[in-house]
Structure formats: structure tokens, C-alpha cells
Amino acid sequence: MRRELALLFAPRSLALVGVSSKKESLSGRLLANLARGGFPGAIYPVNPKAREIAGLASYPTVAELPEVPDCAIVMVPREASLEAVEACLAKGIKALVLITAGFREGGPEGQALERAIVARVREAGAVLLGPNCMGVVNTDPAVRLDATFSPVAPRPGHVAFASHSGALGVALFEQAEEVGLGISMFVSLGNSAVVNTCDALEVFAQDQRTRAVMLYLEAIEEPQRFLTLARQLCQQKPVVVLKAGRTEAGQRAASSHTGALAAQDRAVEALLRQAGCVRATTLAEFLDLARTFERVKAPRGRRVAVLSNAGGPAIAACDALAQSGLELAALAPETKAKLRAFLPPEASVANPVDMLPSARPEDFRQALELVAADPNVDSVITITVTPPLAPAQEVARALASTQVGVPFLPVFMTSPGFYRESLAIPGLPPVFRFPEEAVKALAARLQAAACAQRPWGEAPVFRPAQIPQKEGYLGPAEAFQLVAEAGIPVAPYAVAKSLDELPAKAQQVGYPLVLKAFGTQLVHKSELAAVALDLRDEAALLAAASAMGQRLAQSGITPEGFLLQRFFTGGRELILGISRDPAFGALVACGLGGVAVEVWQDVSFRFAPCSREEARAMLQELRGKKLLGPFRGQPPVNLEAVEETIVRLGALAAGVPELVEADINPLLAFPQGVVAVDVRLRLAFGSS
Numbered sequence: 187m188r189r190e191l192a193l194l195f196a197p198r199s200l201a202l203v204g205v206s207s208k209k210e211s212l213s214g215r216l217l218a219n220l221a222r223g224g225f226p227g228a229i230y231p232v233n234p235k236a237r238e239i240a241g242l243a244s245y246p247t248v249a250e251l252p253e254v255p256d257c258a259i260v261m262v263p264r265e266a267s268l269e270a271v272e273a274c275l276a277k278g279i280k281a282l283v284l285i286t287a288g289f290r291e292g293g294p295e296g297q298a299l300e301r302a303i304v305a306r307v308r309e310a311g312a313v314l315l316g317p318n319c320m321g322v323v324n325t326d327p328a329v330r331l332d333a334t335f336s337p338v339a340p341r342p343g344h345v346a347f348a349s350h351s352g353a354l355g356v357a358l359f360e361q362a363e364e365v366g367l368g369i370s371m372f373v374s375l376g377n378s379a380v381v382n383t384c385d386a387l388e389v390f391a392q393d394q395r396t397r398a399v400m401l402y403l404e405a406i407e408e409p410q411r412f413l414t415l416a417r418q419l420c421q422q423k424p425v426v427v428l429k430a431g432r433t434e435a436g437q438r439a440a441s442s443h444t445g446a447l448a449a450q451d452r453a454v455e456a457l458l459r460q461a462g463c464v465r466a467t468t469l470a471e472f473l474d475l476a477r478t479f480e481r482v483k484a485p486r487g488r489r490v491a492v493l494s495n496a497g498g499p500a501i502a503a504c505d506a507l508a509q510s511g512l513e514l515a516a517l518a519p520e521t522k523a524k525l526r527a528f529l530p531p532e533a534s535v536a537n538p539v540d541m542l543p544s545a546r547p548e549d550f551r552q553a554l555e556l557v558a559a560d561p562n563v564d565s566v567i568t569i570t571v572t573p574p575l576a577p578a579q580e581v582a583r584a585l586a587s588t589q590v591g592v593p594f595l596p597v598f599m600t601s602p603g604f605y606r607e608s609l610a611i612p613g614l615p616p617v618f619r620f621p622e623e624a625v626k627a628l629a630a631r632l633q634a635a636a637c638a639q640r641p642w643g644e645a646p647v648f649r650p651a652q653i654p655q656k657e658g659y660l661g662p663a664e665a666f667q668l669v670a671e672a673g674i675p676v677a678p679y680a681v682a683k684s685l686d687e688l689p690a691k692a693q694q695v696g697y698p699l700v701l702k703a704f705g706t707q708l709v710h711k712s713e714l715a716a717v718a719l720d721l722r723d724e725a726a727l728l729a730a731a732s733a734m735g736q737r738l739a740q741s742g743i744t745p746e747g748f749l750l751q752r753f754f755t756g757g758r759e760l761i762l763g764i765s766r767d768p769a770f771g772a773l774v775a776c777g778l779g780g781v782a783v784e785v786w787q788d789v790s791f792r793f794a795p796c797s798r799e800e801a802r803a804m805l806q807e808l809r810g811k812k813l814l815g816p817f818r819g820q821p822p823v824n825l826e827a828v829e830e831t832i833v834r835l836g837a838l839a840a841g842v843p844e845l846v847e848a849d850i851n852p853l854l855a856f857p858q859g860v861v862a863v864d865v866r867l868r869l870a871f872g873s874s
């Protein structure tokens with residue numbers, strides 16, 4: 187990690203440039219927070235009009251400070267910001283936090299000012315957090331830095347949190363207090379003009395106290411660097427991401443918010459998946475996953491035991507388990523016998539274990555220890571509905587007193603006062619209010635662990651020797667040739683320039699075959715009836731060709747030629763493609779093809795190049811993946827061949843930057859292998 191970043195996150199002395207002597211001001215609040223947090227180092231207020239602020243000696247200028255502080259927090263009005271930054275840099279300060287707003291997010295003038303500041307900071311080899319940010323927190327007992335305006339102090343703990351929205355960060359501090367989430371570091375990135383998400387990842391990766399990472403992102407500033415860093419980080423610590431702007435409305439709001447260049451959500455999704463981050467879809471889930479990641483270690487497998495004193499919530503848990511791809515553990519006969527020995531005869535000792543409302547705290551403890559010790563159980567969810575015979579707190583204490591070898595998540599459905607009190611019970615894992623939330627958190631914990639263990643695999647890059655020097659869409663022969671060279675199987679084909687050539691070319695390909703007219707006007711051939719399938723002999727071919735010619739003539743289309751292609755039956759249709767995102771680069775797509783693709787949008791994406799492992803994960807992500815398995819009496823398609831094709835297309839995308847768009851639609855998949863029957867490629871040279 188760069189020294190300047192270390193100074194930013196763990197300074198031993200601070201200048202507060204532009205801090206007001208008014209306690210009720212924002213800067214006054216920040217100063218108060220530093221004191222509240224017990225910042226042990228020197229604090230130097232800089233204010234031309236005050237000699238003393240909050241009991242600290244104040245200096246009229248940065249130049250007059252008695253030492254070079256590790257970090258400067260700049261809170262001057264926007265008009266004075268460039269000068270203030272320059273003064274800090276001139277003093278030799280290497281880490282700056284610019285709280286002031288009104289830069290890139292506030293129109294062209296602000297944009298120019300931000301650029302000027304960034305240039306000065308870079309020249310000086312310094313780092314700058316913000317502008318337009320809420321500051322930074324480090325709860326390390328040796329650092330004790332709370333340079334924010336948060337009304338509540340961050341609860342010390344093990345989650346590092348980087349946020350593009352400072353306000354959201356601060357709001358979460360309050361929530362975190364409520365649900366027992368502990369913060370190791372918090373950084374409000376603001377406009378990310380110099381220090382961005384990637385820098386935060388570098389810091390979090392090295393911070394010993396940080397066990398899990400939360401990212402609230404409105405943009406991903408350096409996608410390739412993010413991928414590399416997040417991947418490494420995810421192998422060490424689980425990372426949960428809330429990416430704002432999943433919808434177009436959200437994107438518009440995000441781009442006007444921090445002036446971020448909103449990338450398409452599918453690119454972001456691909457990036458996060460590839461990196462191994464777990465994505466939360468709501469703020470509530472974001473918090474739930476973070477507090478789970480902070481304190482719950484990964485279960486070794488998917489088999490869950492549910493232990494409850496109420497039937498209904500246990501059933502809800504079972505439904506949620508099934509939906510999240512988790513399993514209800516089959517308890518060993520010995521476990522059931524031992525449960526039977528102390529539970530009432532009406533209790534159910536098969537999973538879900540229903541101990542009935544009469545269950546006492548001691549029953550919970552004993553039952554948890556028993557099921558947790560069962561070799562068929564990888565994790566436990568306990569569900570406690572307000573017990574009629576003992577306070578819920580006692581059940582919580584009994585659960586917390588157990589020494590169990592597998593993770594367990596307690597659900598309590600009880601009076602509101604319980605949750606806050608439960609935070610004080612040592613050893614109690616994060617408490618959930620509903621079974622479904624606990625299940626979601628457990629599934630996410632497993633997902634994060636799977637990502638950490640997943641091999642990255644090798645992602646090949648391929649550049650063909652010859653690339654047609656032709657701008658725009660390639661003809662079918664050129665397109666087939668290029669993908670075939672990349673190792674993608676294509677249907678045997680021949681091209682006929684005119685109707686006369688058809689019979690001879692058809693002999694080369696072999697019947698039954700498919701006739702397709704092609705030309706620049708023929709983008710969706712079948713829509714224009716320019717595809718004739720299953721032609722069994724020359725007579726059928728010629729009849730189809732003349733009918734096709736007439737139809738096209740009526741629509742005013744002159745085909746440039748005809749493609750003859752071997753006809754295949756019984757293939758399942760997939761769509762594969764390459765697209766380029768302006769901010770992110772080449773994406774490989776894979777989805778279930780045919781008409782379904784437009785309706786269901788069942789497509790998964792990865793950045794090119796991509797490995798076999800990633801290709802496999804892409805297929806697993808498809809909602810309709812069952813269509814590729816054994817289906818209506820047909821054997822499953824050859825998934826390895828599909829994976830290999832994805833990898834090869836990714837290799838081509840990475841090796842040929844001129845290839846701006848590719849569509850294989852469909853790729854026909856069979857039990858034996860795959861074959862591309864329709865390939866569209868577009869090349870662009872020069873600036874793009």
C-alpha cells in the first residue's frame with residue numbers, strides 16, 4: 187500500500203483547514219467527533235479569524251503550522267478550495283480530505299476546479315479523498331479516527347465500508363448501532379477524484395482488523411483494476427456490494443449525484459460476479475449480509491438444520507432454504523434418538539425440529555448442541571417465537587452459551603425491545619427477525635465462500651493471423667471463417683453468388699440443407715423469409731430459391747448472394763455474443779436462444795477473456811439452464827462444448843479489439859457437441 191494512503195486512513199496528526207469556531211457548524215461537528223472518538227494525535231485547526239477553537243490553538247494559515255501533519259481535512263468554501271489545497275501541498279502534506287462540495291457534480295465551473303485540484307495533488311504525489319465527501323473513519327484503537335459529521339459514533343468492529351454516498355454511510359452508522367454491525371473503517375469516496383474504490387480495496391485488504399467489506403457504489407471507476415483487486419480481496423474476506431442504479435431511473439439519479447459515468451448494469455453485474463463479490467439488492471439486505479459476514483464463518487456445506495419452537499416459521503425457513511439452493515439436512519438416527527429422549531412426545535425430531543412452544547432455554551441449548559454435532563449438518567438456523575414459559579432473552583443466552591462447531595444463525599420473532607438487549611449478550615451471532623432473512627444471509631455467506639475457493643482458471647486470448655480490413659458487418663463467409671479460426675465449430679457451408687451456382691455448391695455441403703439469402707439489407711433473415719430450412723434435394727432447393735428471390739424482390743431487396751448450410755435437427759438453441767461497454771471493455775454474453783432470448787432476457791455476462799470456470803458459472807446462472815439438461819426424453823447437451831465455445835469467443839473478443847460486436851444466434855447444442863449456424867460480426871477500426 188502506498189504510504190500516502192496509510193496517512194489518509196491512519197494519520198497521527200491532522201490539520202483542519204477552514205474549521206469554524208461555531209460548534210453547530212458541520213466543521214465544528216467534525217472536530218467534536220474527533221474528540222468524541224478520542225483521536226490521540228495532534229489536531230491543528232486552521233482559521234484566519236480564530237486564535238483558539240474548542241480549546242485547541244488555531245493557526246491563521248497552513249504555512250504557519252508547527253509541523254507537517256499527516257493529513258489535512260479541508261472544509262473551506264469552494265471558491266477557496268484550490269488555494270487551500272495548494273497551501274497544504276506546499277507545506278508537504280501528502281494526504282488530503284476535501285469535504286467541500288460543488289465540483290464535478292455542480293456544473294462546468296466545478297468540473298474545471300476539480301480538474302485543477304486533481305492535477306496539483308497528482309503533481310505533488312499526494313492523495314486526496316473527495317471532494318464532496320463526508321470523511322473517513324478508522325476505529326482501530328491505535329488510530330481512533332472519526333473525521334465525519336456523523337451524529338452517532340461508529341460502533342467499532344470488523345467491517346470496512348467504502349461508500350459513494352457519504353450520507354448513506356452515516357445513515358448506516360445509526361442502523362449499524364441498531365443491529366450490532368461493527369465498523370473497522372469507513373470511507374466516504376465522494377467524487378472519487380483521486381482516491382477511489384480501488385484504493386479503498388487496497389487498504390481494506392491489508393487491514394488486519396477488517397474481516398468483511400461493504401461497498402456502496404454508484405460507479406466503478408477503474409473496472410479492470412477493480413476486477414484484479416476485488417478478486418484478490420474476495421479470496422481473503424467476503425465482500426458485499428450494493429450497486430446503485432440497477433434501473434435506468436436509478437442510473438440517472440446516480441449520474442447526477444456524484445457525476446459518475448453510469449455503466450450499464452449488466453456490465454457491473456458481470457464484473458462483480460467475476461470478482462466474487464456478493465451483491466445485495468436492498469439496503470436492508472446490504473446490512474444483513476455485512477453483519478453476517480463480519481461474525482459468521484462460512485459453513486462447510488449446504489445442509490442446514492432448522493430448530494424451532496413454532497411450526498409455521500420453520501416451514502417458512504424450509505421454503506426459503508429450497509429457494510436459495512440450500513438443503514434441509516437429514517439428521518442422523520442417533521441425533522433424532524437423543525432429541526427424542528428429552529423433548530415431549532409430540533415434538534418433531536426430524537428436520538425441521540419442532541420443539542413446541544413449551545421448549546425451555548435449556549432445551550434450545552441442548553438441541554442446538556446435538557444437531558450442530560450431527561455430521562450431516564453444516565449449519566443451523568434456530569427460530570424462537572416468544573416462548574410462553576421463559577423470556578426470549580434467556581433463550582438467547584442459552585444459545586450463546588453453546589460451543590458449537592458449525593455456524594448458527596438465531597431468528598427471534600418477539601417483542602421489539604428484545605433486539606437491542608440481545609446485542610449485549612456475548613457470543614450471540616447476529617440476530618434476525620424473520621427466517622427468510624437468516625436464510626438469505628446464510629446463502630450469501632456460502633456464496634462468498636464458494637467465490638473465495640473458486641479457481642480463476644486460465645483465460646486464453648486469441649488473435650487470428652488475418653483479420654478482414656473491412657469496416658462494418660462482415661459477410662457470412664468471412665464471419666464463419668473468423669470464428670472457425672478461433673476454434674468455434676461452424677456448420678459446413680458454401681456461398682453461391684447466383685442461383686446458377688446453387689446445385690454445385692449444394693453438392694459440396696450435402697443435403698439436407700438450409701438456404702439463406704444474405705446482404706446488407708438482410709439483418710434478420712428469417713423475418714424477411716430469407717431462410718429456408720430442411721431442403722432435401724435439388725428440386726426443393728431450386729424451388730425455395732426462386733420463391734425466396736421473388737419474395738425479396740417484392741420487398742425491394744436484392745440479395746448479395748446465398749448461403750448454403752448443412753441442416754441440423756434436434757439442437758437446442760443458445761445465443762452467444764460479444765459487446766463492448768464504453769467504460770468497461772469487452773463482455774461475452776451467453777443465453778438461451780430462439781425467441782425466448784427477447785422475452786426472458788435470460789443472459790449472463792463476463793468480461794473477456796474468460797476462463798472455463800467462468801463459462802461454467804455463466805451457464806449455471808441461466809434461469810432456464812434446465813433446458814440444456816435432460817429434457818423431454820432427450821439427453822443433456824454437451825455442456826463442456828458450450829463452455830469451450832464461450833471461452834473461445836472470449837479469447838477472440840480479447841484478442842481482436844476491432845471486433846466491436848459479435849452474435850452467434852443460434853449456436854445449436856447437441857449431446858455430441860455444438861455448431862454455430864448464424865454468425866454476425868462487426869468490425870470497427872481507427873478511433874473506436
Ligand code: ADP
Nearest residue numbers: 700709710711712751752753754851852863864
Ligand atoms: P436470422 O437470425 O437472420 O433470422 P438464422 O440463420 O439464425 O437467421 O436462421 C433462423 C433460424 O433458423 C435459426 O434461429 C434456427 O432456428 C434455424 N436455422 C438456421 N440455420 C439452421 C441450420 N443450419 N440447421 C438447423 N436450423 C437452422
Ligand code: MG
Nearest residue numbers: 850851852864
Ligand atoms: Mg439468427
